[in-house]
Amino acid sequence: MALLEIENLTVEFATAGGQFRAVDRLSLQADAGDVLAIVGESGSGKSVAMLAMMGLLPWTATVTADRLQFDGKDLLTMSAAGRRKIIGKDISMIFQEPMSSLNPCFTIGFQLGEAMKIHLGLSREARRSRAIELLDLVGIPAPEKRIGSFPHQLSGGMNQRVMIAIAIACNPKLLVADEPTTALDVTIQAQILELLLKLQQETDMALILITHDMGVVAETAQRVSVQYAGQKVEEQPVASLFDDPRHPYTAALLAALPERAHSRQLPSIPGVVPGQFDRPDGCLFAPRCTFATNRCRTEPPERAKGDTTSALCFYPLRNGVPQGHPGKEAAE
Amino acid sequence: MIAFLLRRIGLLIPTFIGVTIASFGFIRLLPGDPVLLMAGERGLTPERHEALLKQFGFDRPLWEQFLDYFFAIFQGDLGQSLVTKEPVFSEFLARFPATIELSLCAIIFAVALGIPAGMFAAVKRGSTYDHSIMGTALVGYSMPIFWWGLLLIIFFSGILKWTPVSGRISLMFFFPPVTGFMLIDSLLSGQKGAFTSAVSHLILPTVVLGTIPLAVIARQTRSAMLEVLSEDYVRTAKAKGLAPVRVIGVHALRNALIPVITTIGLQVGVLLAGAILTETIFSWPGIGKWMVDSIFRRDYPSVQGGLLLIAAIVMIVNLIVDLMYGLINPRIRHTGG
Known part of the structure; x- marks a missing residue:
């Protein structure tokens, strides 16, 4: 049994013009140590499928699946409170826009500490030292100073490192990175991908990388799932896909x-x-x-x-x- | 920070001059003069009228009177009331605590109800709750203060007899003012029932004065909240596995409060304007009622001095709100001006 098993996941949105099917019978599997890339154009339902898996879609979305299991637990029938115990701890997600994904009103340290507080129950001092450790791990210089900074005081690349630090704060088993490098310039892109892969190898977590950049896929993924208009059109190991x-x-x-x-x-x-x-x-x-x-x-x-x-x-x-x-x- | 402060204070100067001209001019546009009104129904001969006007200095050209008034302000002299012969400033100070007490209660009432109502409406957008909260807010916003006040008096004081009709405290209680705030003074007096009486007198005026700010704050909170709820960082907060209470009450609210705080600051002007009507309806001895009485008596110095002080308060509060902004929104902390 794989860590994440998705079978025939369908997501429909209620719109003024009727039901819109954003994800159409998508099946995926990911295991510890896997690096799976999901590629496709904008609007092919890559992000929506992952957001549906995490229960982060708005109420206009209807999510159905034959199977939606994580670590043997059924995410579909689970209560919202039960799901919140997994989200942010065992499954975490990094988003596309680091500048807008961090709350402008709170310090980096506060936003880093939150998940540790609710999932791990760490004390204030323990959270602080773990936050410094994490910032150091993701390559932020002078972490003990940065902990009191606000997001607008850091660059986009630095903010994305902070997002990664938040995502790995509770040692997740699965990390979903939703176009983590799209908003960053090319040199920073490479650094961020390198960092993600390094963390993935060190912790043996599963990494699902959503992207529309074939270059990113070639450099990072083991397996690739190609999505078009909400459907998975094929899945192959990266080398044979390119071949x-x-x-x-x-x-x-x-x-x-x-x-x-x-x-x-x-x-x-x-x-x-x-x-x-x-x-x-x-x-x-x-x-x-x-x-x-x-x-x-x-x-x-x-x-x-x-x-x-x-x-x-x-x-x-x-x-x-x-x-x-x-x-x-x-x-x- | 200091440069910012100086610039903001610099902007207040033209406003201040404008207010002196307006307050001086408008009361003189009204027909009648103080002498005629003091004489009352007995009337007086034209010769006597002339003599009295001359005695008060109202026969001189307007611009001369204005310059006298204007330069006196800079010496801290707002003149004397024509009716009581007391300095306008001490008349104002004597009544100001009553208005502050009422306005503070009204704004607390408005904020305490308006923010949760707006948040609730935003979270339940499109639902019956949302529509009924926003409908009620619209009605509250559109309700003329004097009519709303009379309706409440008829129902709660007249029919149900739950609250007194007017005043700040029952006539049974008497104690010298210490702070000028009836709620505090009644507690300090130690008299049994005094505090309850003060509270019961305060309820209806608070509701009447707070209704418009309540409606404005609820609507502003709702729209700010709706905007914030679709932000990426709210999704990030959810992705951490935080409970909805924390996502909405901490992550979203803090950002939504930024425009709401401005709105609350702007309500101070609305409150002081509303106080004029509310205090008149409830015979509340504050500056609003004092202003109305002074206008009826054509007590020129009281009206122009009172208006000037009220305007100054509104300007200062708005300045404080601007400064407070930085506390809640780290992006505009005024570093280096």
Whole structure:
């Protein structure tokens, strides 16, 4: 049994125009020591799925799943109070915008100490010394001075280090990093990723890294789950994903990487992610897929029961060639 | 910090001059003059009228009277009441504690009810609670003070006979003022029942005067809270596993209070304006009632001096609120001006 088991997680939001499905039957597993990357465009439901797992979505969201288990405990049927004992302790999360994710009215020390107080019951002195230790661990110089600083007195990179310190304060078993480097400049990005990986290796926690940056994925992850319009389109170990992507979407994403481009003009994927009102009947990627056939446009592809990682496609690629594809003529 | 303070005080000077001109001018726009009103129904001959005006100096050109008044202010002299012949400043001081006591109770009432009501409405946004709290606030905000006061008197004093109609304390009690605050003085006097009597006299005026600030504070708290609740740091607080009480009451409230504090500061002006009506309705012997009485008597020095002092208080309170900002919002602590 894995540390985190998600099976057919679906999240729907009540909107003025009806129900909007942000996450569609997503299945994931993560174990201690795993580094799993979830990649996808904006709006593909990466963050929503993780927020749903932690119970942090607003009341307009409806979360359903066949299984949503952490460490053998069912998060779905658990009471809010029961979930709060796990959130912030065994599962913690780092967010995209370090500047706005920290409360501007409280000192770094206060915000660091909070989780230790409620989850570990540490005394004021113990919290202080542990906070200094954590700030030191995440590479903040002069931590005993910084502990009294407010977030606006630190840079974005420093604030993200503080967020990481808060997240690992109670030695979590699972750390979810939601685009932790998107708001930071490139040199700081590398430092933050390095720090996350170092902490992950030292503590053997599971790390789920949400990102839309394939470069980040290549450098950090062991396994990659690719998400499109709320669905997982495929999951593979990082090396084989980059070598031989199975889903046309993954292949198109990889082809759009500047370092892989062969022509002067960067390849791009035509069209946009389907929204609430233009959801296709068949495969969600069909309108943008170069291999789409009539079957793709009318019939949604399904995985066999128990299979959670293969490509969600009628004609999965093998070395760039769609398998079982009826050919160009039939595709028209 | 000091540069900031000096700049803010510098801004007060033109306001202050404006207030002296306005307070001096407006009372003189009213028809009638103090001499006629003192003479009352008996009337007086035109010759006698002229002579008396000359005696008070009201026959001189307005600008001359104004300059006299203006320069006297800088010597700390607000003039004498035409009616009581007492210095305006000591008249003001004698009545000021009554108004402070009432205003403080009103603002405490407004804050103590308004902030929780606004928070509750924000947390339960869109619910029946939200709509009824905001509806009530709108009604409270729109209610004319004098009408609201009379309604309460009719119901609680007239029909239910729970509270007295007017005054600060029952006539059965007498003790010399020590602090000028009836709640404290009645306790100090040691007389049985005096404190209860003072409290019962205070309840209705407090509710009447506090209603508009209560409505304003509740609405402001709700909107500030709604804005803050969708902030990233609130999600961070939830992600730590904090209980909703702590997320809302500590992380969100502290940020939501920033605009609310400004609103509370601005209510001081509203309170002093409201005190004029409230004190008149409840015969509360404070500066509001004193102002109204002075206007009816065309007691020029009292009206202009009183207005000036009230304006000064409002300006000073607003300055204090600005300074307090830094306490609650670390981002604008005035370091280096």
